[in-house]
Amino acid sequence: MAGDRVGVGVVDLRPKALVRASTSEPVSDERDAAAGADHTPPERAQRGERGERDEDGRRIEIHPGCEAIVEFDPERTFDCVDSCTWCCHHGVMLYEPDFVELAEHADLSEATRSRRGRQFVPREGKNRTDHVAADGGACRFLGEDGLCGLHAEADWKPTRCSVFPLEVSVENEEIHVSIREDAETHCEGMDVSERRLIDHLDAFLPETLWELPDPETKVEL
Numbered sequence: 001m002a003g004d005r006v007g008v009g010v011v012d013l014r015p016k017a018l019v020r021a022s023t024s025e026p027v028s029d030e031r032d033a034a035a036g037a038d039h040t041p042p043e044r045a046q047r048g049e050r051g052e053r054d055e056d057g058r059r060i061e062i063h064p065g066c067e068a069i070v071e072f073d074p075e076r077t078f079d080c081v082d083s084c085t086w087c088c089h090h091g092v093m094l095y096e097p098d099f100v101e102l103a104e105h106a107d108l109s110e111a112t113r114s115r116r117g118r119q120f121v122p123r124e125g126k127n128r129t130d131h132v133a134a135d136g137g138a139c140r141f142l143g144e145d146g147l148c149g150l151h152a153e154a155d156w157k158p159t160r161c162s163v164f165p166l167e168v169s170v171e172n173e174e175i176h177v178s179i180r181e182d183a184e185t186h187c188e189g190m191d192v193s194e195r196r197l198i199d200h201l202d203a204f205l206p207e208t209l210w211e212l213p214d215p216e217t218k219v220e221l
């Protein structure tokens with residue numbers, strides 16, 4: 001529908017920041033996961049709004065001036081399953097804005113670890129049997145109730161936690177969005193509801209992504 005189109009000649013289709021395409025092979029040796037217990041969508045997503053789509057249905061405006069190319073079946077649905085918590089059984093990589101924000105909510109010297117120039121919230125051994133991986137570990141912020149302590153206390157969580165189960169890549173300076181391979185295998189929330197991912201992308205893709213020099217979610221560590 002013409003009325004639904006994003007005006008290609010009018011809207012700057014590039015991310016706001018000059019996004020540098022990653023030259024690294026997408027090796028995910030750290031299951032830094034992405035995570036996000038309590039994937040409560042923001043109000044806008046709950047209203048079911050979605051960005052405009054262009055004529056091939058793949059380019060979507062997620063936030064004003066922030067577009068993404070969607071590379072998954074628009075009929076895919078998602079709803080987080082409370083009892084799952086799989087994506088929080090790992091550590092999570094922090095983008096710089098997350099690191100700055102986390103400083104407002106936690107002692108960075110305790111809550112983060114540096115590895116190869118990147119900052120992480122590490123996983124830790126938990127003294128419990130619920131909401132932990134097979135080895136008893138999980139993200140340090142995953143509480144025994146299966147909820148993210150950060151989200152519960154600060155109504156905030158790291159960008160990569162919001163992005164899961166999606167994956168962000170960059171091609172030709174444009175953000176592309178697909179579904180993570182490990183989410184297909186482990187995420188219990190895939191295709192169990194009527195809630196189409198494509199209708200709620202603003203809940204998964206924070207505007208911050210368009211400001212990052214490299215928003216790719218697969219990284220070489």
Ligand code: SF4
Pocket residue numbers: 034035036037087088089090091092121139140141142143147148149150151157158161
């Ligand atoms: S920070 Fe919160 S949402 Fe992210 S992995 Fe840890 S517990 Fe899960």
Ligand code: SF4
Pocket residue numbers: 035036037039079080081082084085086087088164165186187188189190
């Ligand atoms: S893996 Fe999927 S269903 Fe499980 S907690 Fe994470 S988002 Fe929810």
